Amino acid sequence: MSIGEIVQEALGQGCLTVEAENQLRCLLSHSRPEDVLLFTRLQAEIMEGRVRQEARERYHRQLAVTASLRGRLQSPAN
Numbered sequence: 001m002s003i004g005e006i007v008q009e010a011l012g013q014g015c016l017t018v019e020a021e022n023q024l025r026c027l028l029s030h031s032r033p034e035d036v037l038l039f040t041r042l043q044a045e046i047m048e049g050r051v052r053q054e055a056r057e058r059y060h061r062q063l064a065v066t067a068s069l070r071g072r073l074q075s076p077a078n
Helices: 003-013 018-028 033-048 054-074
Strands: none
Touching (some): 003 018, 018 033
């Protein structure tokens, strides 16, 4: 898959999957200027909230779970 195809898929679905994000990292290591422009567009869409970033959502869910567990462990027993 090309950077352009990944960007179009993410824009169309409204979500950048973890798998697609990993593919982008590999492709960007040897990209052309037009690919970087496409990637920049995708990043802007993510920042504006029009495309979700699955990896970020997973990270925030994990933080919430960890914080919840810590809160339970630190609460005095009733």
